[in-house]
Amino acid sequence: MARIEELPDDFDESINLNDQPPTVSEGPPENLTEKPPAAVDEPPFPINEEKLKELEKNDPAAPRMPPSMASVKTHSTEELWDMMNKTPLFMTDIDKAGDEQGQNILLDAIQAMQNEGTRGDVAQNFREQGNEAAKEKRWGDAKEFYSKAIAVIQAKVDKWDKPENPEEEKTLLRQVEEAAFINRALCNLELKNYRSTTLDCASALKLNPKNVKAFYRSSVALLALDKISEAEDAATRGLAIDPNNKSLQQVASKIGVRKETVERIAAKKRAEEERARKEKQLLNAALHARHIRTRKTNQPPEMEDAGIRMVPDPLSPESTVEFPTVFLYPMDAQSDFIKGFSEMTSIADHLSYIFPLPWDANNEYTLDKVECFMETVTQGLIKAGKKVPLLQVLSGGKVEVVDEMVKIYVVPVAKTGAFISEMKARKEKS
Incomplete structure (x- = not known):
């Protein structure tokens, strides 16, 4: 009687199915006289024949490598x-x-197995794989599995099996989607992807407005982002649902501490800004009362914390004004900087302790051998009295303080003619 079989895709048509199959002696294996074939040394990778020939040529005395070794060595x-x-x-x-x-048969087969079943079955499968990865704290892998579960649920094309009970399928999909979002939020929280955490929590809350884990994880992420008011709101909403939740109570406590710190810092900053505003207002009033002209440019010099200021008390109208001042020695390309030149002191008061200059080999710079000049508003020059208070020089209306710095040119008497000529030439050129 002919045998009837379902033919596989790789069936060899040369085989005659009507032939009787060979008989095998009954009895235990030890009664068989024919020995089983030896195990085949199956190579894990294809052998590079050209490389193998090269290796054998370099060492002809060596025994021939077995296929498994050759597949690695080549x-x-x-x-x-x-x-x-x-x-x-x-x-x-x-x-x-x-x-x-770009094809991989094994990978395609595994991916096809993952997509077997209804949409809910596939999504649940990805969710469970995510749970396993999360238990092992493989947050990146877990996040990918949860993302796949969400993608399956939200896919517009339905390529999965039809469920036997649509209502049960609908319930399963909603449960899996909420769990996938809230668990992916945990993964993002552990990976410090705080904004993504808040977005996943928001998606979970759209599905279930009473999801306490979503409020907790969102509050933790918002606290990490230093969004205190939003973090406080999330924790408060979560505690309204579950007042005894220990995790929410702890994060609410941390939020409260951080809130107090932020408010204290903000109050201090506001006080500093208010003080600075008042100091500036008083300084401007003092300069105006003294008829001192000031101007700022787009490229002020770097002076660190130096600037025009009221001393000793910036908030007292009775304080005096100090100016950052630079003494320029243009004929020798040198300079000296004074951080606080009081309006009540004179040029001579400062030059008296600056002189003698260490680089003045010819002894040209002494109080009686130099003259001092300042630029006018019209870019001209005026001679500044060495012994008169700075206030008297500045309040005349002819000079102005540019970028909060007073500039005084100190020139040897013998070279004043050359200096004035250079300044005139520079003015004409500009």
Whole structure:
């Protein structure tokens, strides 16, 4: 009687199915006289024949390598990693897992198995894989599985099996979607993706406005972002649902401490800003009362914390005004900086302790051998009295303080003619 069988795709048509199958002696294996075939040394990777010939040529006395060893020895480390990456067990980069046409039969088979069942079954499968990864604290992998579960649920094209009970399927999908969002929020929280955490929590709350975990994880992420008011709101809403939730109570306490710190810092900053405003207002009033002209440019010099100020008390109208001042020695390309030149002191008061200058080899710079000049508003020059208070020089209306700095040119008497000529030439050129 002919045998009837379902033919596989790779069936060999040369086989005669009507032939009787060979008989096998009954009895235990030890009664068989024919020995089983020896195990085949199956190579894990294809053998590079050209490389194998090269190795045998370099060492002709060596015994021939078994196929499994030859398959490894005839490839570089990079080639072995590339071939291993095409095996799902060792796969690390899915973009390099395909062949020349970008195909990988094993990977396609595994992916097809993952998509078997209804939409709810597939989504639940990804969710469970995410849970397993999360238990092992593989947050990146867990996040990917939860993302796949969400993608399956939200996919517009339905390519899965039809459920037997649509209502149960609908309930399952909603449960899995909420769990996937709230668990992906945990992964993002552990990965310090705080904004993504808040977005996942918001998605979970749209599905279930009473999800306490969503309020907790959102409040933790918002606290990390230093969004105190939003974090406080999330914690308060969560505690309204579950007043005895220990985790929410702890994060609410941390939010309260941080809120007090932020408010204290803000209050201090406001006080400092208010003080600075009053100091500036009083200084401007003092300069106006003294008829001192000031101007600022787009490129002020770097003076660190130096500037025009009231001393000793910036908030007292009875304080005097001090100016950052630079003594310029243009004929020798040198300078000296004075951080606080009081309006009540004179040029001579400062030059008396600056002189003698260490670089003045010819002894040209002494109080009786120099003259001092300042630029006028019209870019001209006036001679500044060395012994009169600075206030008297500045309040005349002819000079102005530019970028909060007073500039005084100190020139040897013998060179004043050359200096004035240079300044005139510079003015005409500008």
